[in-house]
Amino acid sequence: MMKRLLCGLALVLGSVLVPNLHAQSGAYDLHADPGYVDFDRLADWFGEPARLEVNIKGALLRLVAEASRYEDPELSDMLTKVTAIQVRGFPLRRSQFETMETKADDWASTLSESGWDTIVRVRNRYEYVNMFVRTRDDAIAGMVVMVLEPGEDETIFLNIVGEIDPAQVGRIGRRFDLDLAYDSDY
Amino acid sequence: MNPFEDPHAAAHGPDTHLEAYLDGDLSDEEIANLARQLAADPALQGELDLARAVKTLLPQLDAPLCPPEVTQAVFHTTRRWAWAERPRRLRRRLSRFVGSVWQPALGLGLVALVAVTTFLRPAPVVEAPLSQEAEVQQALAEVQWTLAYLSRVGQQAGDAVRHTVLETGVVTPVQHALGSALDEEKN
Numbered sequence: 001m002m003k004r005l006l007c008g009l010a011l012v013l014g015s016v017l018v019p020n021l022h023a024q025s026g027a028y029d030l031h032a033d034p035g036y037v038d039f040d041r042l043a044d045w046f047g048e049p050a051r052l053e054v055n056i057k058g059a060l061l062r063l064v065a066e067a068s069r070y071e072d073p074e075l076s077d078m079l080t081k082v083t084a085i086q087v088r089g090f091p092l093r094r095s096q097f098e099t100m101e102t103k104a105d106d107w108a109s110t111l112s113e114s115g116w117d118t119i120v121r122v123r124n125r126y127e128y129v130n131m132f133v134r135t136r137d138d139a140i141a142g143m144v145v146m147v148l149e150p151g152e153d154e155t156i157f158l159n160i161v162g163e164i165d166p167a168q169v170g171r172i173g174r175r176f177d178l179d180l181a182y183d184s185d186y
Numbered sequence: 187m188n189p190f191e192d193p194h195a196a197a198h199g200p201d202t203h204l205e206a207y208l209d210g211d212l213s214d215e216e217i218a219n220l221a222r223q224l225a226a227d228p229a230l231q232g233e234l235d236l237a238r239a240v241k242t243l244l245p246q247l248d249a250p251l252c253p254p255e256v257t258q259a260v261f262h263t264t265r266r267w268a269w270a271e272r273p274r275r276l277r278r279r280l281s282r283f284v285g286s287v288w289q290p291a292l293g294l295g296l297v298a299l300v301a302v303t304t305f306l307r308p309a310p311v312v313e314a315p316l317s318q319e320a321e322v323q324q325a326l327a328e329v330q331w332t333l334a335y336l337s338r339v340g341q342q343a344g345d346a347v348r349h350t351v352l353e354t355g356v357v358t359p360v361q362h363a364l365g366s367a368l369d370e371e372k373n
Binding site for chain 1: 321322323325326328329330331332333334335336337338339340341342343344346347
């Protein structure tokens with residue numbers, strides 16, 4: 001009887017332990033996603049933490065998608081294909097612009113070498129915009145945007161991880177008011 | 187009284203004994219009694235011969251077939267009874283299982299399940315608690331802001347590219363060329 005009891009207990013424990021261990025070993029790693037870009041270097045560039053920091057991913061992103069399903073189904077559908085959204089904003093003085101432009105250029109070269117494609121590049125005096133996308137299996141895996149402009153809140157680095165349609169992003173984004181939608185501390 | 191003796195044997199008469207005799211069910215004493223009766227009664231001997239003939243011929247006759255509709259009706263009724271019996275059988279099995287020695291094992295397993303899932307649960311992806319509606323609304327606002335910003339940057343970049351490529355590279359040179367041509371024509 002004791003043997004049966006132990007066998008039953010072993011079965012129960014095994015059925016619980018194996019899926020948990022499997023889940024831990026097979027967990028999604030955002031840092032390994034081809035559409036992900038690490039923004040950790042930016043704080044070193046600017047010598048201070050980001051003034052604007054947005055990190056929306058995982059369960060929170062799913063909740064946001066669900067929260068907007070009724071009022072904005074198109075936004076909700078788009079978010080279901082997105083894995084993470086990260087934004088960093090820094091103040092930039094004119095005297096820093098050239099240095100940061102060089103750093104951004106070096107980083108852009110690194111991104112290009114690792115499979116990112118430049119879709120838009122704009123360089124004017126004190127204005128720098130670089131937009132990249134990375135594709136996987138004929139679908140966009142992520143997007144990176146670098147914007148450098150002297151000012152308190154003009155320099156932004158943005159990374160959207162997941163399958164996105166730039167045209168859809170533009171169409172949806174035009175519906176929102178920049179000033180009203182995000183109450184920043186600038 | 188012999189408790190193993192058939193109390194109805196006497197009532198059944200010699201026919202029963204004849205059947206039992208042919209089936210080999212009589213004792214030696216009963217066989218001896220029957221032999222005496224047969225010797226004294228030719229009619230009884232005739233009945234024995236008839237019974238023996240019936241016993242020999244009966245297996246040689248074709249067995250009558252059951253009508254198909256009766257077979258189907260029997261199968262249908264049997265299946266219905268079996269189907270109706272299933273929940274009862276399941277309940278019996280479950281009660282037998284739960285009521286046996288597995289009950290403490292199940293209890294122990296349940297405790298282990300709760301403990302293991304509590305300790306080995308993967309770390310939540312989002313650091314902050316998600317149950318707060320305000321946090322979701324804040325995240326939604328951030329998403330909208332990000333998309334609005336991205337849309338604006340894309341639009342401005344598109345305008346800049348259009349201006350650089352079209353106006354500087356195409357429109358202005360064409361206007362310049364047309365202007366020069368018109369000036370030459372006027373002159």
